[in-house]
Amino acid sequence: MPSRDPIRFNQTTIEGRELDYIRRAIEQGHTSSSGPFSHKVVELLVAAHNAADVLLTTSCTDALEMSALLLDVGPGDKVIVPSYTFVSTALPFARQGAEIVFADIEPNTLALDPASVADLLDPAVRAVVTVHYAGIGGDVGGLMSVLPDDVELVEDNAHGLFGRIDDKPLGTFGRFSALSFHETKNFVCGEGGALVLRDDRDIDRAHILYDKGTNRRSFFLGRVDKYSWQDTGSSFGMSDVSAAYLLGQLEQKEIVLAKRKAVFDTYVEHFSGVAERLGLTLPSIPPGRVPAYHMFYLLCPSPTMRDALLAGLMKRGITATFHYVPLHSAPGGRKFSSRAYDCPTTDDISGRLIRLPFHNALTNQDQARVAQAVVEILEGSP
Numbered sequence: 001m002p003s004r005d006p007i008r009f010n011q012t013t014i015e016g017r018e019l020d021y022i023r024r025a026i027e028q029g030h031t032s033s034s035g036p037f038s039h040k041v042v043e044l045l046v047a048a049h050n051a052a053d054v055l056l057t058t059s060c061t062d063a064l065e066m067s068a069l070l071l072d073v074g075p076g077d078k079v080i081v082p083s084y085t086f087v088s089t090a091l092p093f094a095r096q097g098a099e100i101v102f103a104d105i106e107p108n109t110l111a112l113d114p115a116s117v118a119d120l121l122d123p124a125v126r127a128v129v130t131v132h133y134a135g136i137g138g139d140v141g142g143l144m145s146v147l148p149d150d151v152e153l154v155e156d157n158a159h160g161l162f163g164r165i166d167d168k169p170l171g172t173f174g175r176f177s178a179l180s181f182h183e184t185k186n187f188v189c190g191e192g193g194a195l196v197l198r199d200d201r202d203i204d205r206a207h208i209l210y211d212k213g214t215n216r217r218s219f220f221l222g223r224v225d226k227y228s229w230q231d232t233g234s235s236f237g238m239s240d241v242s243a244a245y246l247l248g249q250l251e252q253k254e255i256v257l258a259k260r261k262a263v264f265d266t267y268v269e270h271f272s273g274v275a276e277r278l279g280l281t282l283p284s285i286p287p288g289r290v291p292a293y294h295m296f297y298l299l300c301p302s303p304t305m306r307d308a309l310l311a312g313l314m315k316r317g318i319t320a321t322f323h324y325v326p327l328h329s330a331p332g333g334r335k336f337s338s339r340a341y342d343c344p345t346t347d348d349i350s351g352r353l354i355r356l357p358f359h360n361a362l363t364n365q366d367q368a369r370v371a372q373a374v375v376e377i378l379e380g381s382p
């Protein structure tokens with residue numbers, strides 16, 4: 001009798017010393033931001049990106065808000081984002097009063113299409129935000145080749161920590177990159193994020209924005225004798241309890257990445273022999289791109305088949321999900337852009353994509369059950 005136990009879409013796992021570190025964070029008393037665990041996480045992320053600095057935030061959305069503030073975008077400016085992404089890629093820039101311009105994605109990596117960006121460039125464009133979808137690097141070289149010098153690149157790297165394009169880590173191409181440690185990501189701490197700074201020139205102001213608009217950091221560095229209100233900002237800092245959790249996860253980087261790669265490769269083994277017959281497309285990894293293995297998706301032959309697959313899997317106790325609803329046609333997207341956009345690849349992909357269960361604790365048996373169910377449903381069993 002095959003197992004009918006539910007297979008969850010996502011599951012957080014304890015990978016190392018998280019519980020011990022959380023306890024220590026509480027016991028040692030510095031539980032707010034910029035405590036001892038935060039410093040260790042920052043060190044690790046600075047080294048991973050060879051960054052000028054890293055600021056731990058309460059979310060990737062916060063980190064992107066900081067980049068919008070640091071770029072001083074506002075009314076009269078435009079920011080190009082993919083339509084196929086989460087709201088957070090666009091919202092921070094819209095909130096600053098910039099007009100959002102929606103670009104289409106490439107059909108292979110599902111990341112920004114440089115040709116679409118090139119079509120949308122005009123002198124009002126101040127920044128382009130790119131997403132490495134599923135942790136697979138987008139065509140950053142193509143993007144750089146179409147961007148004028150005065151247009152800043154920001155990487156929404158919510159999916160891509162430790163992924164690479166050739167030898168260069170994702171998150172090191174733009175002036176800023178933003179990470180997510182939300183419970184659905186590869187390395188988690190409940191809610192969390194980080195802003196990665198490539199340039200020294202951004203360090204001082206970034207810390208002022210981070211510390212509620214004050215020069216508190218200069219005070220602690222002994223540069224001023226008291227700190228005071230200097231600029232705009234907010235309370236963006238991650239608590240040291242969350243940083244303790246995150247350190248426990250990041251210390252197991254190699255183990256986590258290996259587990260996720262194994263899950264991805266196992267799905268590829270299951271589906272590569274049947275994909276053509278069933279009309280399925282598997283994720284594509286262009287040469288030179290080393291993924292962060294954030295998720296595994298299938299592109300179904302039609303939206304009807306995708307919806308039938310979602311329902312059939314649910315009936316069998318397997319939670320799979322669709323992904324982004326295109327931003328260009330969402331009410332919020334229309335509110336923050338001044339014209340209608342055509343993003344045909346985005347519309348097509350959004351209707352046909354299904355994400356399969358993917359987490360560190362997924363077993364080979366679970367994956368075999370998922371694969372068998374997909375085949376059965378697409379062959380006509382409800």
Ligand SMILES: Cc1ncc(COP(=O)(O)O)c(C=O)c1O
Pocket residue numbers: 058059060061062085086088089131156158159179180181182192193
């Ligand atoms: C591409 C992308 N950017 C940003 C976010 C938001 O991350 P956070 O919840 O850490 O703000 C998500 C969330 O899933 C995402 O997929």
